[in-house]
Amino acid sequence: MRWEDLKQDIKNFLFEFRRQKIGIMGVILLVILLVIAIFAPVIATEGAKDNWRNMAYWDENPADAPPAWMNYFTGKDMSPHIIMDTYDEKIEDLGGGIKRDELTFNYDYKYDVPPTDLTFKAELIYYNAAKPPSINMVLLRPDGNTIKLYSKPSKTGKSEEDHYVAEVNVLVSASDTAKKEAYNFGREFETKDNLKKILSADFVDPMSVIFSKTEPGILLEEADPLKGNYKLIVDIYYFDKRDSTRSAKSIFAGKVYGLLGTDSNRRDLFKGVVWGTRWALALGLLTAVFSVGIGIAFGITSAYLGGWKDEFMQRINEAVASLPFLPILILISAVFKPSIWNIIILMSLLFWTGTAKVARSMGLQIKEETYIEAARCLGAGNRRIILRHMIPQVMPYAFANMALSVPSALLTEAGLSFLGLGDTTVITWGQILYGAQTAGATLRGLWWWVVPPGLAIAIVGLTFVMIGTALDTVLNPKMKRM
Amino acid sequence: MDEILNVENLKAYFFTTRGPVKAVDDVSFTIGRKQALGLAGESACGKSTLAFAILKMLQNPGRLVGGKIEITGTDITDFSESQMRKEVRWKKISMVFQGAMNALNPVYTVGYQMAEPLMYHKGVKKEEAMEKSKDYLELVGLSPEILTRYPHELSGGMKQRVVIAMALLLSPDIVICDEPTTALDVVVQAQIMNLLKRLKKELNISTIFITHDLSILAEVVDRLAIMYAGKFVEIGDSIKVYRNPSHPYTQKLLGAIPKLHEDLDKLEYIPGTPPNLIHPPSGCRFHPRCPYAMDICKKEEPKMKEVDTDHFAACHLL
Amino acid sequence: MDPILQVKGLKKYFPIKLSFFDSIRGREVQYVKAVDGVDFDINETETLALVGESGCGKTTVGKLITRLIDPTEGVITLKGIDVATLKGDDLKAYRKEVQMVYQDPFASINPRFRIYDVLEEPLLIHGIGESISEREELIFRALEEVKITPPEDYIHRYPHMLSGGQRQRVSFARAMILEPSFIVADEPVSMLDVSIRAEILELMKELQQKRGLTYLYITHDISTSRFFAQNIAVMYLGKIVEMGDVREVIDNPLHPYTKALLSAVPEPIPERRDMIKEIPIKGEVPNAANIPSGCRFHPRCVIAKDACRHEEPELVDRGNRHYVACPYV
Ligand SMILES: Nc1ncnc2c1ncn2[C@@H]1O[C@H](COP(=O)(O)OP(=O)(O)OP(=O)(O)O)[C@@H](O)[C@H]1O
Ligand SMILES: Nc1ncnc2c1ncn2[C@@H]1O[C@H](COP(=O)(O)OP(=O)(O)OP(=O)(O)O)[C@@H](O)[C@H]1O
Ligand code: SF4
Ligand SMILES: [Mg+2]
Numbered sequence A: 001m002r003w004e005d006l007k008q009d010i011k012n013f014l015f016e017f018r019r020q021k022i023g024i025m026g027v028i029l030l031v032i033l034l035v036i037a038i039f040a041p042v043i044a045t046e047g048a049k050d051n052w053r054n055m056a057y058w059d060e061n062p063a064d065a066p067p068a069w070m071n072y073f074t075g076k077d078m079s080p081h082i083i084m085d086t087y088d089e090k091i092e093d094l095g096g097g098i099k100r101d102e103l104t105f106n107y108d109y110k111y112d113v114p115p116t117d118l119t120f121k122a123e124l125i126y127y128n129a130a131k132p133p134s135i136n137m138v139l140l141r142p143d144g145n146t147i148k149l150y151s152k153p154s155k156t157g158k159s160e161e162d163h164y165v166a167e168v169n170v171l172v173s174a175s176d177t178a179k180k181e182a183y184n185f186g187r188e189f190e191t192k193d194n195l196k197k198i199l200s201a202d203f204v205d206p207m208s209v210i211f212s213k214t215e216p217g218i219l220l221e222e223a224d225p226l227k228g229n230y231k232l233i234v235d236i237y238y239f240d241k242r243d244s245t246r247s248a249k250s251i252f253a254g255k256v257y258g259l260l261g262t263d264s265n266r267r268d269l270f271k272g273v274v275w276g277t278r279w280a281l282a283l284g285l286l287t288a289v290f291s292v293g294i295g296i297a298f299g300i301t302s303a304y305l306g307g308w309k310d311e312f313m314q315r316i317n318e319a320v321a322s323l324p325f326l327p328i329l330i331l332i333s334a335v336f337k338p339s340i341w342n343i344i345i346l347m348s349l350l351f352w353t354g355t356a357k358v359a360r361s362m363g364l365q366i367k368e369e370t371y372i373e374a375a376r377c378l379g380a381g382n383r384r385i386i387l388r389h390m391i392p393q394v395m396p397y398a399f400a401n402m403a404l405s406v407p408s409a410l411l412t413e414a415g416l417s418f419l420g421l422g423d424t425t426v427i428t429w430g431q432i433l434y435g436a437q438t439a440g441a442t443l444r445g446l447w448w449w450v451v452p453p454g455l456a457i458a459i460v461g462l463t464f465v466m467i468g469t470a471l472d473t474v475l476n477p478k479m480k481r482m
Numbered sequence B: 001m002d003e004i005l006n007v008e009n010l011k012a013y014f015f016t017t018r019g020p021v022k023a024v025d026d027v028s029f030t031i032g033r034k035q036a037l038g039l040a041g042e043s044a045c046g047k048s049t050l051a052f053a054i055l056k057m058l059q060n061p062g063r064l065v066g067g068k069i070e071i072t073g074t075d076i077t078d079f080s081e082s083q084m085r086k087e088v089r090w091k092k093i094s095m096v097f098q099g100a101m102n103a104l105n106p107v108y109t110v111g112y113q114m115a116e117p118l119m120y121h122k123g124v125k126k127e128e129a130m131e132k133s134k135d136y137l138e139l140v141g142l143s144p145e146i147l148t149r150y151p152h153e154l155s156g157g158m159k160q161r162v163v164i165a166m167a168l169l170l171s172p173d174i175v176i177c178d179e180p181t182t183a184l185d186v187v188v189q190a191q192i193m194n195l196l197k198r199l200k201k202e203l204n205i206s207t208i209f210i211t212h213d214l215s216i217l218a219e220v221v222d223r224l225a226i227m228y229a230g231k232f233v234e235i236g237d238s239i240k241v242y243r244n245p246s247h248p249y250t251q252k253l254l255g256a257i258p259k260l261h262e263d264l265d266k267l268e269y270i271p272g273t274p275p276n277l278i279h280p281p282s283g284c285r286f287h288p289r290c291p292y293a294m295d296i297c298k299k300e301e302p303k304m305k306e307v308d309t310d311h312f313a314a315c316h317l318l
Numbered sequence C: 001m002d003p004i005l006q007v008k009g010l011k012k013y014f015p016i017k018l019s020f021f022d023s024i025r026g027r028e029v030q031y032v033k034a035v036d037g038v039d040f041d042i043n044e045t046e047t048l049a050l051v052g053e054s055g056c057g058k059t060t061v062g063k064l065i066t067r068l069i070d071p072t073e074g075v076i077t078l079k080g081i082d083v084a085t086l087k088g089d090d091l092k093a094y095r096k097e098v099q100m101v102y103q104d105p106f107a108s109i110n111p112r113f114r115i116y117d118v119l120e121e122p123l124l125i126h127g128i129g130e131s132i133s134e135r136e137e138l139i140f141r142a143l144e145e146v147k148i149t150p151p152e153d154y155i156h157r158y159p160h161m162l163s164g165g166q167r168q169r170v171s172f173a174r175a176m177i178l179e180p181s182f183i184v185a186d187e188p189v190s191m192l193d194v195s196i197r198a199e200i201l202e203l204m205k206e207l208q209q210k211r212g213l214t215y216l217y218i219t220h221d222i223s224t225s226r227f228f229a230q231n232i233a234v235m236y237l238g239k240i241v242e243m244g245d246v247r248e249v250i251d252n253p254l255h256p257y258t259k260a261l262l263s264a265v266p267e268p269i270p271e272r273r274d275m276i277k278e279i280p281i282k283g284e285v286p287n288a289a290n291i292p293s294g295c296r297f298h299p300r301c302v303i304a305k306d307a308c309r310h311e312e313p314e315l316v317d318r319g320n321r322h323y324v325a326c327p328y329v
């Protein structure tokens, strides 16, 4: 085929395709999906892919947080997830080798529902093994009240060269001081009745007290939120001149998180879904191309050869079609690690039978066309007739069918993952769903863990179905007669 | 003479994405009682479109864009679809569609397919409808047992007879037969033509025969119209048109028919192909293929002229 | 003149596929006797018209001659070669000698092929033309020969961009490019408008004279065969019932079937418009799977005698090489 002709062909095709509204929508969706897949490292961090199963990587996130845009629907403004690593630092020498390092984090609270937790993290470097630094944390509220949150010497650090590094990780929700202080702070404003309802300080959520107005109900999470500028002040006392603070940050753990929330392992589901696009497309397309290719070649050859050869090939087809996919896969995963490539190969080797059946019946029709007989009369051999005359006739069906079989490949992989037979070294939507299933996400109402990956599978499916149907109409083998 | 159908300046276009296909462009003719009009012309010249236009059954994107249709004195040009269905189609005018014998529904018996329109249009009971269908089957030379048969059990000729019987069921004044014999063997074709001739005499109906085969038409029609590229180029008494063709196209068309009992050294043919009806040639639409074309032919459209009594042709030569 | 093609006792029976139940019940396999004992010769550069109603086996004869199917019985010899025994390279060489042109000019050309591809295919199959430019020249010449000019305007078109007549000429060019000596033309003009039929027939005649071609002209249109062929053979249900010089047979038909066939041919004589035509034939064509005994025409024959039910008449020369298979005429 000449380049000119090919150009003309493509032009004609595009002209026709452009009239297919559904097809255009499909293509737009596909482009979006491709962009997401290609720019996954930009959209979601590179680290997310490699650390998906490394739980420590995610520990700063809130667990089970719904997506941030939930605020628009609940009517209440829930605090988002905020990580602050900028702060004002004031170092003061108190004499006698004692030094105070004062870190002030400014937190602008303007929400209705307070953060789930407040964490302070830092690495404290100290030189005198006998004198680890001591930490005090207070919160200065906009109304001028202060609440003490923490006060303890740091744990002994790891020794490094000539000094020690103590890792501080203070969780307000886990701090006894904070609980007690919050309770004491709140009870002044409570009514007697309310106080009766509270059995002990342990039943009070310090976060809620901290961010509430000083009015009755403060301890019961019933008071209005107190909006304004809060200051988290962390005083670290060092006992050596060389001691210092490193990578300090405070985390106001969100009631909501990011675009798609987090799962029970605190993983950012948005990042998972974005990275899942890559495998979804690769897996769907590869399986579709391989299985449809095998099916077309098999079906057409069977139709053309006819007679007992056709009969024999049909029996093979039926035999393969009746092979149970799951038991085979279970068997294989018992022997090999169920890698994604094995899954693709296996699906390709098992999924061609339907295509082959249709291709065969199309082939039987094409075989009867006069131009096939004309080609035989000209002396054309079997190979030429199959390759030049028959296969091109079914190519439109092949393309359409490829597009249409992407969703089923995707669903199969999801199904396998759901059964725990997926490849656990990659992120696929199926794997995310599997995680949700094992964590009982649906029972616990964590819909954001289930719906997005499910929806993503549906969207990719829809994309290819739309493209497939449009291709089917445009490339329909019925050539348009003038 | 008693006028059954009067068509005046009829125009029917197909509004395709490439532009309007002027399939029927300014066609006028009349048919009297018991008259048979032949409509001949090359493929795609608009014969079937004209028939559909008269029945107001043009397929999308077809539209009637002008002219007037009168059937037995009633102007039906502005009739609505439901009026056409209730008052005109099948009752006043019916049609044997091109390839209709292959369009019989394979899952119903012939009897059911014949009785159904009777029950629908005339509101008669099933037994009565079956009785009537039987009569009409006999009329077209089929045995009544055909009623219980399925289309695939019938030969091509029998199916064509069934289709003709169906067109006659509601005793229309005029029947249009679109290619009633193409795809049939010569013997069957001759038998069907005999049948149609007989029906014309016995039933007092007028007919329009559409075909591209002038030899078949010669055997049945009283008047002949020659159509080229959406227009009539010649119309008149069939003997006059056959014996004294006036338009160059008619002459060429008749010259292209091989003779069974005469030896010819050369067959005539018309070089070139019929024009595209989206951009038909200016002036006389036949001029690019006409051996006598003059300058005026390219510029001015020839008017229908009377060459003889009841014989008209549209050519600048006349 | 020597016959270039000889056909003797040619038979082709197609088995009717039995249903599974019938086959285990041991029902005998039945056959459609599409061609049931056909003999004829065709002289070099002459044309034999094969006429008859639909389903009488005309196309099957054509396919047997082109070796698209194998005969059940009988011998076909072309230029002294026994066609049935050809294999491999010999068969391929035979394909260059004998070509077929089909009825439907749309269906016989792959709709996805450009005219150039259509004509290049036979060259590629037979390894004709070393280089692209050589092949291109051959293709141009073939198109010019069938009056598709200028060829460069057409080679890049798809079949649907051509009119029916042009497509049929491309089919001819495709057959002619292999320079065959024998062409089976299976109703080559029956799908075309009357106004262009003549053009194709004229073209075929011209090629015949220029290239010394021999034709088997299959048709159901007897009037074109008078113009186009020298000899005619009338087939009925797989057998030839009458054969001879085309003028002799048409002007002086002997077999009752030929007579009926000829009486049915429409003629452009408007004076007869009110006459009901007499067609001397009864009933309908019987099923080819169930051929009547004796003379296979007897159930429809208007002069049938009792003997016709049992005795199958031979094709006999009645003088002047006019063969008839009916002893009662
Ligand atoms: N539904 C349609 N849409 C667009 N164009 C149409 C349609 N039906 C017919 N035409 C065009 O209108 C013209 C006349 O068609 P029509 O079927 O009337 O021809 P015809 O004379 O009956 O031909 P034939 O002898 O092949 O039946 C043709 O050019 C055809 O392509
Ligand atoms: N491959 C086949 N298998 C079974 N039966 C066949 C096959 N080919 C042809 N026949 C039958 O053989 C008979 C002769 O067919 P053939 O095509 O030769 O007729 P024909 O004279 O060419 O008819 P037409 O004028 O319709 O083309 C028919 O009854 C047909 O059904
Ligand atoms: S008007 Fe001119 S072009 Fe048309 S038919 Fe007559 S002579 Fe030919
Ligand atoms: Mg038509």
Ligand SMILES: [Mg+2]
Residues within 6 Å of the ligand: C058, C059, C060, C186
């Ligand atoms: Mg045939």
